[in-house]
Amino acid sequence: MSLSWLTEFPEMDRSDLLAIRKTLDAAYRDFSRSYGDAIESVFDPLLRFLVWFEQLLLNTPWLIIIAVILTIVYRASRAWKLTVGVAISLGLIGYFGMWDDTMRTLSIITVCTLLSIVLGIPIGILMSGSKRIQGIVTPILDVMQTMPAFVYLIPVVMLLGIGKIPGVIAVVIYAIPPVIRLTNLGIRLVDKEVLEASAAYGANRWQTLWGVQMPLAMPTIMAGINQTIMMALAMVVIASMIGVKGLGQPVLKAITNQYFTLGLFNGLAIVALAIIFDRVSQAYAKRAQRHLGGDHHE
Amino acid sequence: MSDVLIKISGLYKVFGKNPQEALAQVKAGKTKDELLVETSHTLGLEDINLEINRGEIFVVMGLSGSGKSTLIRHFNRLIDPTAGSITIDGVDVMGLSSSELREFRRHKISMVFQRFGLLPHKTVQENVAFGLKVQNIGKVERLEKAGKWLQDVGLSGYENQFPSQLSGGQQQRVGLARALCTDADILLMDEAFSALDPLIRSEMQDQLIDLQERLQKTIVFITHDLDEALRLGDRIAILRDGKVVQVGEPKDILLNPADDYVESFVKDVNRARALTVETVMKAPKYRITADTIGEALAQMKTLKSDYGYYVSDEGYQGVVTQESLEQALKAGSEESDTKDSVVDDVPVLSTQDLLENVLPETLDNAHPLAVVSEDGKLEGQLSRGEIAKVLGNN
Numbered sequence: 001m002s003l004s005w006l007t008e009f010p011e012m013d014r015s016d017l018l019a020i021r022k023t024l025d026a027a028y029r030d031f032s033r034s035y036g037d038a039i040e041s042v043f044d045p046l047l048r049f050l051v052w053f054e055q056l057l058l059n060t061p062w063l064i065i066i067a068v069i070l071t072i073v074y075r076a077s078r079a080w081k082l083t084v085g086v087a088i089s090l091g092l093i094g095y096f097g098m099w100d101d102t103m104r105t106l107s108i109i110t111v112c113t114l115l116s117i118v119l120g121i122p123i124g125i126l127m128s129g130s131k132r133i134q135g136i137v138t139p140i141l142d143v144m145q146t147m148p149a150f151v152y153l154i155p156v157v158m159l160l161g162i163g164k165i166p167g168v169i170a171v172v173i174y175a176i177p178p179v180i181r182l183t184n185l186g187i188r189l190v191d192k193e194v195l196e197a198s199a200a201y202g203a204n205r206w207q208t209l210w211g212v213q214m215p216l217a218m219p220t221i222m223a224g225i226n227q228t229i230m231m232a233l234a235m236v237v238i239a240s241m242i243g244v245k246g247l248g249q250p251v252l253k254a255i256t257n258q259y260f261t262l263g264l265f266n267g268l269a270i271v272a273l274a275i276i277f278d279r280v281s282q283a284y285a286k287r288a289q290r291h292l293g294g295d296h297h298e
Numbered sequence: 299m300s301d302v303l304i305k306i307s308g309l310y311k312v313f314g315k316n317p318q319e320a321l322a323q324v325k326a327g328k329t330k331d332e333l334l335v336e337t338s339h340t341l342g343l344e345d346i347n348l349e350i351n352r353g354e355i356f357v358v359m360g361l362s363g364s365g366k367s368t369l370i371r372h373f374n375r376l377i378d379p380t381a382g383s384i385t386i387d388g389v390d391v392m393g394l395s396s397s398e399l400r401e402f403r404r405h406k407i408s409m410v411f412q413r414f415g416l417l418p419h420k421t422v423q424e425n426v427a428f429g430l431k432v433q434n435i436g437k438v439e440r441l442e443k444a445g446k447w448l449q450d451v452g453l454s455g456y457e458n459q460f461p462s463q464l465s466g467g468q469q470q471r472v473g474l475a476r477a478l479c480t481d482a483d484i485l486l487m488d489e490a491f492s493a494l495d496p497l498i499r500s501e502m503q504d505q506l507i508d509l510q511e512r513l514q515k516t517i518v519f520i521t522h523d524l525d526e527a528l529r530l531g532d533r534i535a536i537l538r539d540g541k542v543v544q545v546g547e548p549k550d551i552l553l554n555p556a557d558d559y560v561e562s563f564v565k566d567v568n569r570a571r572a573l574t575v576e577t578v579m580k581a582p583k584y585r586i587t588a589d590t591i592g593e594a595l596a597q598m599k600t601l602k603s604d605y606g607y608y609v610s611d612e613g614y615q616g617v618v619t620q621e622s623l624e625q626a627l628k629a630g631s632e633e634s635d636t637k638d639s640v641v642d643d644v645p646v647l648s649t650q651d652l653l654e655n656v657l658p659e660t661l662d663n664a665h666p667l668a669v670v671s672e673d674g675k676l677e678g679q680l681s682r683g684e685i686a687k688v689l690g691n692n
Binding site for chain 1: 334374376381399400402403404405407408409411412413414415416418419427431432433476480486586656
């Protein structure tokens with residue numbers, strides 16, 4: 001034998017590698033064949049809700065939708081300028097013929113964000129309470145954020161086919177880490193003396209969590225939710241590759257056919273949605289935490 | 299009269315990975331520094347034994363690192379000791395289960411923090427009601443009670459402000475009201491006034507003394523400021539490197555420091571401001587009890603003095619001198635009332651006066667001045683020589 005292992009990496013035998021791939025693929029295929037339906041049925045309620053919500057947004061007259069959105073914007077932000085800006089953006093989106101796609105995207109983003117919050121905050125709370133859980137969850141979050149989305153799309157699609165549910169799963173996997181991380185961080189940053197005070201007056205774990213830790217962590221958690229929304233919107237195009245309808249699909253079409261203007265318009269519509277979500281959630285968070293800032297002129 | 303409410307005995311606290319093993323080494327005679335170098339364990343508290351009486355303000359004084367904040371957190375078990383026992387009002391605090399401990403903290407003991415520890419997202423009134431909220435008391439009831447305590451600490455009108463809108467002194471009043479609101483017998487105050495300006499601090503000290511006169515709580519007060527300790531404390535424990543070096547009344551600490559360490563503290567204290575007349579006065583020497591001039595003169599002669607304090611059944615009446623008695627005799631007769639001969643403008647000291655306040659009167663008078671208690675009884679006398687000795691003895 002020569003010393004070829006010095007210049008060339010001693011690789012595993014090609015046939016062995018192939019065997020590993022084949023075995024794993026076959027195993028996963030068998031798994032998805034035998035359990036795919038069962039797992040799919042678990043997601044049925046979510047799918048029904050998604051369809052219902054999308055139909056609600058699509059079937060409601062656009063004027064009512066705009067009125068509802070503007071009411072939410074104004075109630076959350078109490079800012080006229082922002083409200084007018086949102087009205088103009090929505091008007092332009094509709095005028096350029098992107099209303100239906102925008103509603104589809106709005107519906108899936110709303111559901112994904114709600115799902116991320118509902119799942120992410122409890123996980124963040126558990127992480128903040130235990131170093132061990134934090135040690136386990138943090139690397140998983142790192143993987144979720146760095147693994148290319150296409151890679152985890154493969155098993156999801158194999159398991160559940162293409163459609164809304166795999167789209168939601170892909171978006172949530174990509175978008176949930178910020179809300180988990182910042183919930184954990186926010187709770188850990190709560191002033192130690194306030195926690196001591198809570199303990200000294202005999203508060204139990206539940207009272208401390210909801211009366212002290214969560215409210216004090218809220219600014220950080222809100223920043224996490226904001227990030228989650230932005231990341232969910234960023235996933236819209238990728239999700240469209242596995243059959244999620246909405247603004248992503250025209251963008252995808254534009255890429256494959258080199259339709260520059262089509263891509264630009266739909267891209268701008270996504271940006272408009274992102275800005276609306278961002279400004280409204282930020283303005284709401286700011287208003288809710290005004291008193292934390294030490295404003296002497298109330 | 300001394301009724302022990304809190305008893306701490308043999309309390310040790312070792313910080314580190316294996317405190318029990320380190321504790322054994324400490325008990326075998328290892329010092330704090332040796333322990334840190336050899337085992338990287340920190341000895342926080344070493345063999346603390348304290349008895350705190352009901353209704354007193356007990357001050358624990360020590361510099362940073364002396365373990366005073368660690369010690370106060372043992373009273374309500376925010377920190378658990380490595381060894382030792384804590385008994386409060388007959389209850390073995392170490393034996394409480396976690397739910398019993400919560401109940402104990404809710405009703406028996408409350409705490410005021412150095413940096414206030416208020417909830418920034420709640421109004422002042424809600425902050426004061428926090429302890430009651432934890433006890434699941436209804437909103438109307440707890441806010442009403444909180445409003446009453448806010449009034450007591452002088453913050454009515456601020457109910458709906460948020461803590462960040464208040465000054466430091468006002469925030470600490472909220473902290474104090476919160477502690478009082480649960481009606482706990484015991485108040486732990488962890489450097490409660492240390493974060494405040496000197497002026498606000500002394501205002502808060504006065505307020506605490508006023509409140510204490512009314513409420514008669516048992517207060518454990520932590521401070522690094524000896525002046526504050528002397529001003530507030532009925533008794534003071536001085537802590538150094540986790541050990542109690544002296545426990546005593548302010549005058550014991552000032553006049554008989556236990557070691558060089560305590561003495562070095564005491565040296566800088568303004569004694570005139572820290573000591574009351576009571577602590578330095580002597581027993582009254584010349585007591586005139588006769589009710590007529592003749593007998594008073596005779597009494598004066600046997601006392602071999604040219605002045606005396608005339609005391610009747612109703613207590614101290616004033617100073618009489620040889621001269622004033624003779625003048626009264628000329629004006630009247632031997633049967634005249636001794637009262638007629640009392641010298642007019644001689645000041646009287648009260649037992650509770652600070653030396654600082656009586657300094658001018660005492661120095662102005664050649665004779666020692668009479669010291670009288672609140673109910674008018676003659677308690678002692680204070681001469682300028684006595685004052686000079688106490689204030690000059692540094």
